[in-house]
Each structure stands twice: as C-alpha cells, then as structure tokens.
Amino acid sequence: MTEMYDITIIGGGPAGLFAGxxxxxxxxxxxxxxxxxxxxxxxxxxYPEKMIYDVGGYAGIKAANLAKELEKQTRLVGTEIxxxxxxxxxxxxxxxxxxxxxxxxxxxxxxxxxxxxxxxNPRKLAVEGLxxxxxxxxxxxxxxxxxxxxxxxxxxxxxxxxxxxxxMLEPIAKSISxxxxxxQFRGMERNVQHLQESTVKVMTPYLINGVREAVEGIDVDLKxxxxxxxxxxxxxxxxxxxxxxxxxxxxxxxxxxxxxxxxMFAVDSLMHTNxxxxxxxxxxxxxxxxxxxxxxxxxxxxxxxxQIMNDLYPGKRGPVHSTSMFEK
Numbered sequence: 001m002t003e004m005y006d007i008t009i010i011g012g013g014p015a016g017l018f019a020g021x022x023x024x025x026x027x028x029x030x031x032x033x034x035x036x037x038x039x040x041x042x043x044x045x046x047y048p049e050k051m052i053y054d055v056g057g058y059a060g061i062k063a064a065n066l067a068k069e070l071e072k073q074t075r076l077v078g079t080e081i082x083x084x085x086x087x088x089x090x091x092x093x094x095x096x097x098x099x100x101x102x103x104x105x106x107x108x109x110x111x112x113x114x115x116x117x118x119x120x121n122p123r124k125l126a127v128e129g130l131x132x133x134x135x136x137x138x139x140x141x142x143x144x145x146x147x148x149x150x151x152x153x154x155x156x157x158x159x160x161x162x163x164x165x166x167x168m169l170e171p172i173a174k175s176i177s178x179x180x181x182x183x184q185f186r187g188m189e190r191n192v193q194h195l196q197e198s199t200v201k202v203m204t205p206y207l208i209n210g211v212r213e214a215v216e217g218i219d220v221d222l223k224x225x226x227x228x229x230x231x232x233x234x235x236x237x238x239x240x241x242x243x244x245x246x247x248x249x250x251x252x253x254x255x256x257x258x259x260x261x262x263x264m265f266a267v268d269s270l271m272h273t274n275x276x277x278x279x280x281x282x283x284x285x286x287x288x289x290x291x292x293x294x295x296x297x298x299x300x301x302x303x304x305x306x307q308i309m310n311d312l313y314p315g316k317r318g319p320v321h322s323t324s325m326f327e328k
Contacts (some may be wrong), residue, residue, distance in 0.1 A: 005029050007308055008099055008108035010087055013041020014294045015282030016114030017070040017081075019301030023112075024077025025322060026309050031108075032079060033101060035086040039074075040067025042116060047142040050164055054293050066294075097277075110308045113265060113273075113280040114301075123242035125156075127211050137218050138211070139239045148173045148237055154220060155179070156208055157241030160187040165239055166200045167191075177201040177235070179208065181225055206231065211238070271304035277311060279304040 007023050009016045012034025023030040036045050040063065043050060048064035055066065074081060082101075089100040090111065099106045122140035124130075130138055139147075142165060153173045155166045158180035166178045178195070183204050185192050195202065203222065209230060210221035217236040224231065264286035271279045281300035283292050290296070309316060 002098070002105055002107045004096070005031050005106060005108040006312060007031075007110050007112055007305065008033065008097075008106060009112045009114055011041070011114035011116060011282065012036070012039040012081060012083070013043075013114060013116055013282065014066065014070055015116075015297035015301060016041075016112075017067075017074045018298050019112055019114060019281060019305055020079040020081070021070070021074040021077055022302045023305045023308075024074065024079040026305055028305070028309060030079045031106065032074070032081045033085050033087055033099075034081065034083050037084045038067070039071040039081060039083065040064065045141075046122075047161065047165070049142055049145050049168065050161070051168060052294065054295050055298075056295060092275075109312050110277040110279070112301075112304055112308070113278065113284065114282045114297075116283040122240070125208060125211065125240055125242075127208070130211055133211075133213060133218070137213070137237055139237065142239070145169060145172050150174045151236040152217070152234070153177070153237045153239065154233070154235040155239045155241065157243075158182060158185050158187075159241070159243065160191050162241040163187045163191045163195050165241060167194055167198055170198055170200055174236075175201070177203060177233075179203045179206050179222060181205050181207045203231075269303075270307040271300055272307060277308065279308060 006028040007030045009020050009030065009032045012032050016032050016034070017039060020030055020032045038045065043063040044067035048062065050063045051060045052058070052063055052066055053060050055061065071081065086102045087099060088102055091098040096107050096109050097111055099108055124140060134140065135143070145168065148169050149172050151173050152175045153169055154177045155162055156179050162178065163185060166176050170176050178200050185195070205225040206222040207225060208220060209223035212219045214234065217234055218238060220233045220235060220238065222231040222233060223229070265273055265280035265284050267273055267280050267285045267287050269287070271281050271285070273280055281304050282297045
C-alpha cells in the first residue's frame with residue numbers, strides 16, 4: 001500500500017527545509033523530495049563557500065553551513081528528507097495527489113512547491129573547445145576556496161554572486177580581477193560599495209572574447225564594449241558567473257497559473273496556487289511585493305503550512321510556541 005503523507009514538499013533548498021521543520025512542529029506527516037544529492041538548494045550546491053548575510057541571527061554564514069543547520073533542524077521534528085530523488089509525475093486523485101519519483105511512489109494530501117527556478121545549469125562562455133578546462137582552470141561552480149590560493153583569478157559577471165566571489169577570494173588569491181560587460185554592476189548597493197573599497201581590479205565594460213590554454217594558466221582576450229579594441233590578459237583560473245538557465249519540467253501539463261512576465265507560480269497571500277491543496281513558496285513564486293531573499297522564504301513556509309493544516313484539519317489546534325515543544 002502506498003504511504004500517505006499530509007504534506008509533500010518538492011525542493012530541499014532553504015525554503016523547503018524550513019517549511020519542513022515548521023510542518024513537523026505542526027505534527028504533519030511530511031516529506032521533502034530533493035533531486036540533488038545534498039540538501040540546501042542551488043546556493044549550497046554551486047557556491048558552498050558563499051557567505052550568506054541576509055538571514056536573521058547570523059552576522060554571516062557559509063551557504064554549506066546554513067544548509068547543514070537547516071537540515072539538522074528539519075530532521076529534529078521527524079520530517080523525512082529524500083535526497084537524490086526526482087519527482088517525475090503528479091496525478092490528481094479525488095482528495096489527494098499521487099506522486100511518482102524516479103525511485104518510489106507516494107500519496108499526499110497536499111503539495112508544497114519549493115522548487116526555486118527548477119533544474120538549473122550555468123550559462124557558459126560563448127567560446128568553443130573549453131570543455132577540457134572545466135573544473136581545472138575554468139569554473140562554473142564554486143569549489144573549495146583552497147583551489148585559488150596564491151593564484152591570479154579572473155571572475156566574470158556583474159551580479160551579487162560574482163561580487164561575493166571576488167570579495168571572498170580577495171584575501172586568499174594572489175590577485176583578483178572582476179570583468180563585467182556594463183559600467184554598472186547589478187549587485188546590491190552595499191556589495192558594490194565593498195567592491196569599490198577592495199583591492200579587486202574592476203574591468204568594465206569588457207566582454208570575454210576568447211580563451212586559450214597556456215602552459216600555466218589561461219590567456220583571456222577581453223573586448224571593450226562599443227569598440228573593436230582587444231585586451232590580452234593572463235590568469236591562473238577563471239570563474240564564470242553569468243547566472244543559470246532553468247526549467248520547471250515538473251509543472252508541464254499542469255494547470256497551475258504562472259505569472260505572465262516571469263513565468264513564476266502565481267500565489268495569493270496564503271501561498272496558495274489556483275489548484276486545490278497545492279501551495280508554493282520561495283524563489284519560484286510571484287506576488288505583489290515579493291522579495292527573493294532567503295529571509296522572505298522563511299516566512300512564506302509557515303504561512304503555507306498553517307493554511308494547509310487549516311484546510312486538511314479544520315478543527316485541529318493551531319500553531320504553538322516552539323519553546324513549549326522542545327522543553328525537557
């Protein structure tokens with residue numbers, strides 16, 4: 001007989017993990033299904049050394065450490081976390097959903113989508129013949145910072161992640177350069193200010209035009225935007241942070257409303273989609289005033305879980321204070 005859950009959370013990033021913790025506090029029978037081999041989502045998987053500063057209670061914490069703490073917290077309340085398991089189909093039944101994964105099948109009364117932007121792949125350099133250099137001299141995922149100790153490193157990108165990487169490696173690498181195709185960076189004002197105050201060499205507006213393997217390191221040709229001028233440079237390592245392409249294949253064929261502009265899950269103030277007992281939280285949702293911050297996602301999870309419990313068990317006692325649950 002297929003096991004029945006109250007809530008199945010699809011996605012094991014920060015939003016899904018904290019929602020799973022709160023669902024456990026509400027004594028809901030809950031599981032989290034995560035396609036990656038570790039919990040923590042995109043940031044923890046791709047940039048485990050990245051410092052997170054917008055989570056309450058931490059002056060700064062590495063993404064990998066935040067993921068570990070969230071996972072530990074979630075397991076504390078009995079929520080099941082299924083890693084390296086991908087949802088391949090969801091079928092609506094009379095009063096529940098049948099969930100098929102690449103490993104098993106489950107029944108669930110409600111679904112909470114915490115999929116972010118779905119499956120993601122880094123946007124790569126538009127230069128052919130570089131595959132053999134990946135994870136050796138060219139990086140699209142951030143490895144341990146020790147890989148860049150005493151190295152001349154070029155970071156390519158213009159958002160907060162690229163700036164964070166450059167600043168993180170500044171005290172470790174021999175030199176850090178940051179190249180962006182625009183004069184202005186897209187990062188938050190405080191990040192840009194820290195960049196301006198750092199020793200990071202900023203090169204704008206340039207685009208990477210060519211990359212060649214050298215005996216030691218790589219030669220990088222930079223093209224100045226708006227001109228034909230080329231600048232020859234040499235580095236030991238190149239980190240490319242052009243963002244990610246993503247897809248939410250799981251929702252194809254569903255009748256969940258998506259926002260017209262960004263193709264995100266459209267939710268109301270209770271995180272409810274247009275489908276019965278299907279809710280969504282995190283970076284994959286859109287509503288007026290939405291902020292794509294981890295801190296925001298932490299608030300969305302309990303809102304969704306409480307509404308799910310109200311729908312499933314109208315007469316059940318409401319949320320309690322966490323201190324009363326863990327007192328010995």
